Structures are given as C-alpha cells and as structure tokens.
Amino acid sequence: MNLAVLIDYLESIAPLRYQESYDNSGLIVGNRNQEVDSAIVSLDCTEEVVDEAIRSGCQLIISHHPIVFKGLKRFNGSTYVERVVMKAIKHDISLYAIHTNLDNIYGGVNKKIAERLTLQHLSILSPKEELLRKLAVFVPKQQAEQLRSALFGAGAGHIGNYSECSFNISGTGTFKAEADANPYVGQVGKRHEENEERIEVIYPQHKEREILRAMYESHPYEEVAYDLYKLQNSYDQVGSGMIGSLAQPMEEAAFLGFLKDRLAAKVVRHTNLKGRKVQRIAVCGGSGGFLLPYAIRQGADVFVTADYKYHEFFDAEGKIVIADVGHFESEQFTQELLLEIIQKKFPNFAVRLTGINTNPINYYI
CATH class of the missing domain: 3.40.1390.30 (NIF3 (NGG1p interacting factor 3)-like)
Structure with a gap:
C-alpha cells in the first residue's frame, strides 16, 4: 500500500487540525509516497516496538502517542527519543502518530x-467551538437541487443526527455580462434578471476544500456568487x-x-x-x-x-x-480502535497489534 493512501484515510477520520496546539500528530518519520507491506499498531512508539518492526520486516508503526513532542537539536542517541528516531530512519521504518486528533473525535x-x-x-x-463554517451560494432555481445534492455529497449539511440540512430562500438576482464574459444566461452588455435560490449549508472546516470544489463543478454560472461565514457554534462531533x-x-x-x-x-x-x-x-x-x-x-x-x-x-x-485508572490503562484500547479502523477500510492490508507492553509504570502489589 502507498503510505499516503493510508494517511489520507486516517486523517479523513481524525483531521490533523483537530489536534491540540501542543501535539505533534501526523507523519513523524518517513516519506508519504513510501510503499508499505505491513504495519504495527501501538499505544507508544518505544525502541522495543521499533525492534519488533525490524524483526518482523514491518515498514510502518502507527502509535497513539507521538515519539517526538518537541524539536530535536541533536541526533547522537543520548535519549530514548533520539534512539527511536535514528533507528527508524536507519531501517526505513515510517512512524505515524494519531494522538489528540483521535481523542477529539466522537468515534475516537x-x-x-x-x-x-x-x-x-x-x-x-466539552465540544469545541469555531470549527463550523456556513456557505451561502446563489444559483438559478432550475439547478438548485443539483447543487444541493453536490454539496451534501461533499460533506455539507450535517447537524447532529441529521443529514442533508439546508436553508433555501428564493429571490431575484441581477447581473450584466461584460465584453469578455461567457454568460450561462442573459446577453453581453445587457442587465439580466434571474430567479435564483440562496442555499445555505453548514459544514466542518476541514471539509471546506472538497465542498467548494463540488460547488464550482456543479454550478452552471461562469462566476459563482457565494459567501463564507465562520461560526461560533460548538461542534458536537468534536471535543x-x-x-x-x-x-x-x-x-x-x-x-x-x-x-x-x-x-x-x-x-x-x-x-x-x-x-x-x-x-x-x-x-x-x-x-x-x-x-x-x-x-x-x-x-x-x-x-x-x-x-x-x-x-x-x-x-x-x-x-x-x-x-x-492510570494513563496507559485508560488508553490501551485505542490500539484496538485503530486496528478496527484500518482493517475495516483495508481488509487485505497486513496490520497487527504490537506484542510489546509499553506501559512504563509498574505496580508492586
């Protein structure tokens, strides 16, 4: 599998912009275009886990906790973080972390x-705020349903447990096509009136590029008139x-x-x-x-x-x-979650849980 395909899928579920400011989720070591045959999933990326990947011929470790949180100034193996990064690079093993962005999604x-x-x-x-956007776009009445469907298909219009949500207002739009224009309706040099609908939809910010692309591709006008709004509303699916x-x-x-x-x-x-x-x-x-x-x-x-x-x-x-209950104890089943997410989408990809217990805390009972 191309590593970029797997990364893009994971980040479609837990976008990097949902991570906290102190975090370092994402591809830490490796090349997005690397071909990987197998992956190990672990809560932590320790030196023992890297050794496990080397023994098994695995090219990718997906961990919940990033091995690198802060900038590294030296690579001389004096710390466990440096040793892990150096060993992964030496053996061409990619390291990917999916931390607070996975914490902050509803299904995480x-x-x-x-x-x-x-x-x-x-x-x-505690839902996060300022992650939602609203798009208002103006379209001829005859093409309104086509545009709505395209926006919904790109991920707009979800509110709580409801999908395909929109608000629609009918009105009259006016415009005059200038000399270099190629108008869908009306004539160059003459003011034109068109029965239009204003379609409003809400969407999560990380889907904006796909939604705007869908809008442009399905809209009949040469120049699309639209407004974007940043909302203060809390987003009940992220937090x-x-x-x-x-x-x-x-x-x-x-x-x-x-x-x-x-x-x-x-x-x-x-x-x-x-x-x-x-x-x-x-x-x-x-x-x-x-x-x-x-x-x-x-x-x-x-x-x-x-x-x-x-x-x-x-x-x-x-x-x-x-x-x-303890940090490791509270998050240990995250490994199973990641395994389930990957296997559901890529059932033929060789991914397995680490055999290493990475909990650094022991109890004398």
Whole structure:
C-alpha cells in the first residue's frame, strides 16, 4: 500500500487540525509516497516496538502517542527519543502518530472507553467551538437541487443526527455580462434578471476544500456568487471527553470494581465515596483533569480519567467521585480502535497489534 493512501484515510477520520496546539500528530518519520507491506499498531512508539518492526520486516508503526513532542537539536542517541528516531530512519521504518486528533473525535478514544463501560446516550463532554463554517451560494432555481445534492455529497449539511440540512430562500438576482464574459444566461452588455435560490449549508472546516470544489463543478454560472461565514457554534462531533449513562444505577464500590475489571486496571485511585448509587459517567482517556468542571456541570456522578495529582483530588469538593485508572490503562484500547479502523477500510492490508507492553509504570502489589 502507498503510505499516503493510508494517511489520507486516517486523517479523513481524525483531521490533523483537530489536534491540540501542543501535539505533534501526523507523519513523524518517513516519506508519504513510501510503499508499505505491513504495519504495527501501538499505544507508544518505544525502541522495543521499533525492534519488533525490524524483526518482523514491518515498514510502518502507527502509535497513539507521538515519539517526538518537541524539536530535536541533536541526533547522537543520548535519549530514548533520539534512539527511536535514528533507528527508524536507519531501517526505513515510517512512524505515524494519531494522538489528540483521535481523542477529539466522537468515534475516537473516549467512545472506546465508554463502550468498554457499556455507557449509553453518549455525547462529547466539552465540544469545541469555531470549527463550523456556513456557505451561502446563489444559483438559478432550475439547478438548485443539483447543487444541493453536490454539496451534501461533499460533506455539507450535517447537524447532529441529521443529514442533508439546508436553508433555501428564493429571490431575484441581477447581473450584466461584460465584453469578455461567457454568460450561462442573459446577453453581453445587457442587465439580466434571474430567479435564483440562496442555499445555505453548514459544514466542518476541514471539509471546506472538497465542498467548494463540488460547488464550482456543479454550478452552471461562469462566476459563482457565494459567501463564507465562520461560526461560533460548538461542534458536537468534536471535543474533549465523553459522557453517558449506565443502563442501571450501581453502588459506588460496585462501579469501581466494574471499572477496574473493564479497563484492566491494577488499581483505581479515587476520592471519597458519597454513599449513593451512580449512573451518569464522564470519561477522558489520558490526562483529563481539566474537564472536571464540565463533568460536574453536566451532572456526572463519576469522572473516569488519569494522571491526577494529590491536590487535584480536592477539586471534587464532594460533588463527584474522581476515579483515576492510570494513563496507559485508560488508553490501551485505542490500539484496538485503530486496528478496527484500518482493517475495516483495508481488509487485505497486513496490520497487527504490537506484542510489546509499553506501559512504563509498574505496580508492586
């Protein structure tokens, strides 16, 4: 497979522009035009995983966490990051990371956690804003349906669980074709009136290029009149964390046991229990402490995440139970998610999970 084909597909699901500003998702080592026969999927790209790829003749490692977060000034093998990058380059192994952009999509990391916990009625805990755009385009009435269908086909018109959404206004457009024009209707040098429709559709920003291309290709006019608007609306399909409900309420201690089992956690650190049943559960894979106010605001009984520091547990203030399962434990099933995504689209491509446990934390029990 050409690596670019696989990358383009992954980024159509989790666009790079959805990653956080501190992140470094994308192709870290390698050439987009490289031909790859097989890939390994891992949560982390460690030196042991690169050695595994070398032994198996694999040309690509897809990890959740990027091996490089900050700029590297030297390549002398003095750090594990330098050694991983040097070894990958030496053995022509491409390294690709899909991190917070996969965290931030509805069907990403947090949905996988929610599914492990059998949560229902899921929604993004903290949807992102300013990711939506609106297109308003003017078209002759007779071609309006053709244009609408083209825009919908390119990805416009999705609002929540509804598709092919648009708003349409009828009116009269006027124009006069100048000497070098080739008008679809009307005559050069004469003002023309045309019954037109103004079609408005909403779309996610990352699809703008495809949507504008579809507009130009299906629009009959030589010069297309259209407006683009940047919206402040939150986008309920992209954001941090997820919240949902258990099918039936559970005692707090029973839920913690259930959580420990379902996420294969060695231990669950938690705040004081409140002596009540829980049902509404918020989750965030990895370091999700910044989402605590959102979990409280949306009425979560328990907030499941990782990397909580001592003093941060006090922030619960008796309003919610914080359950820290560990960073690796919260995100380990991301590997399965990536495997499922790739195998569904490319069933004949040789991709497998790493056999290396990359969790750097051990527990003495």
